[in-house]
Amino acid sequence: MALGPRLDLRQSQSLVMTPQLRQAIKLLQSSNVEVTAFVEEELERNPLLERDDRPEPATRADERAPEAPAPEPTDAHAAATSGEMPAESAAPLDADYGNVYDSDGPGGGFAESGGRGGRADFDDSLSDIEDLADGRKSLREHLGEQVRLTFGNAQERLIAAQMLALVDPAGRMTIEDWQIANAMGCDVAQVAGVRARLQRLDPVGMFCRDLRECLAVQLAELNRLDPCMDRLLDNLDMLARRDLRGLMKVCEVDSEDLADMIAELKRLDPKPGASFDAPPAMAVVPDVLMKRLPDDGWAVELNPETLPRVLVNRGFHARAVVGAKSRDDKAFIADRLQSATWLVKSLEQRANTILKVAAEIVRRQDGFFRHGVAHLRPLILRDVAEYVAMHESTVSRVTANKYIATPRGTFELKYFFTTAIAGTLGGESHSAEAVRFRIREMISAETMEDVLSDDAIVERLRKEGVDIARRTVAKYREALRIPSSVQRKREKAVPA
Structure with a gap:
């Protein structure tokens, strides 16, 4: 068999990801703050891009019949709102096919459940003058002013300054x-x-060595540091264990007095300086707005404040092409035009995809928006992906770092995706979040004579049609930071 060079023709398929396609995927899963920052950089870098100051177009999806079967999308509608990135044949999005990546784009983002406060009226601006942060002084500046007014002696002022540092x-x-x-x-x-004098400055309880001394200083300032309270402070470890009967014996008080003493401790600040320099909470700006329609349906629309709007300056491009003299200048102008066109199309497709996914989530979780957490339905990415004709990874990217303002508050879109817990006797499944809410309700309604164990909670849930195991109830209870039935019984024996 002879060995020698020869020419073969082979045909194969491979998935390549160009830098611009990777950037489009990143834009899809980025928050509105990150997208705005990226667009600002592109406006500075690309002379063919400019802000779109035209009136806002109406971008809304109405949900008038939540339970109606989903209509089949037409070819034109599917092409405009599909989860796929713009094809190379539709627009020249890539400047150089030689500069490609063969790795997958970054995956979906974080998920945290839980509602935030929001407005049910979307006709007015969501921001107000009260939302503006005030110019607060730092903790050391606040204490430094008091030190200069409190200590007249130069040596004492120097010692106080050293302690302040x-x-x-x-x-x-x-x-x-x-x-x-x-x-x-x-x-x-x-x-x-x-x-001792520094400990009485505002906030009271600073400059203490430990928690006991901090609470004692605050109680002394309120003239409530009596011998019984002093003994309670000496046994804070028993309070942490909820050994209330032992505390009654040590403090020589009855259950009513102990309850009052514990209530007083709860009103104190164990770390008086911690919240002073805390940065103001950043308000979550929702990407999607939702409100009720007069016919009892839902209107879902994109928040115009979070939509960076840019367009391609065609006039400047025409003048630049005419004035280009060298091949490098023409190549630069063509590359900038291609980049600007890609960005405009990617932002438009990102907005359409977010609106389409959000509208489907609202349709499926109609019971939650009307009746509360107890009516939250189990939902997975595949359910939404099949309806909107997208891939699950696309839905995951769309729901990451995106928020929706509803009449019940502001939620991350991923909050509505919960695992399903089977129903008894093959009945309808239940959302894990709704089950956790029901467990919290049961425990909140307990009395001193009827404290529910995990087994009792399991039995009640099964009577309500939820097939759940005891270890799952214990896991949910611990996630909700609810103590065991034994500890709850001790607390209710001496209510605090």
Whole structure:
């Protein structure tokens, strides 16, 4: 058999991802803040892009008949709102096919459930003057002003300034007085006196060594540090174990007095400095707005505040082409035009895809929006993907980092995707989130004589048609941070 070079023709299929296709996938799963930042960079980098200042077009999906069968999408509608990226034949999105990647795009994002406060009226602006952050002073600036007004003696003011530099953000200062006295060459009693005065500054309870001292200072400021309360502070570990009967014996009080003492402790701040410098909570700007229609249906529309609108400046492009003299100039202009066209189409397709997925979620979770969490239905990505004719990964990217403002609050789109728990005797399945809500309701309605164990909760849920195991109930209860039935019985024996 002779060996030698020869020419063969082979045909194969492979999936390649160009840089612009990877960027389109990234835009699909990015939040509105990230998309806005990316568009701002492109506006600075691409001279053919400009902001679209024309009036906002109406972008809405009405859900008037939630239970009606889904209509079959037409070819034109499916092409306009499909989950696939724009094809190379539709527009020249790629500048160079030699510069390709063969790895998959980044996957879906984070998911956290839970509702946020929102407005049910979308006719007015969602922002208001009250949402503006005030210019608060820092904790050290606030304390520094009080130190200058409290201490007239220069040496005491210097000691107070040293302590102010040593206090941690939570308000603790674990360094002992003798250590500060040795470092500054002063008397220990003088340092202790300065610390005692600092502890009474606003917020009260700063500069303490531990939790007990912090709570004791706050109680003393309220004139509530009596011997019984002092013994309660000495046994905070028993309170953490919820050993209320032992605390009644140690503090020499009855159940009613102990309940009042524990209630007073709950009103105190264990870390008085922690919330002072906390940054203001960032308001979640929803990507989708939802409101009820007069005919009792739902209107779903994109939030225009989160939609960066850009267009291609064709006039400038025509002038630039005429003025181009070299081949490099013409190649640069063609590349910028291609990039601008791709960005405009990608942003439009991203908006259409988000609206289409959000409308389907609203249709399927109609019971939740009308009646609450107890009516949340089990939903998986495949259910929505089959209806909107997209891939599950596309739906996952669309629902990541996207929020919808509803009459019940603002939720992340992924909140509505929950696992299913089978029903008894082959009945209808139930959403895991709805089951957790029902467990919380049962425990909230408990009385001292009727504290439900996990087995009792299982029996009640099975009577309601939920086929659930005891270990699942225990897992959900722990996730809700609800103590066991034994601990709850102790708490109800001495209500606090």
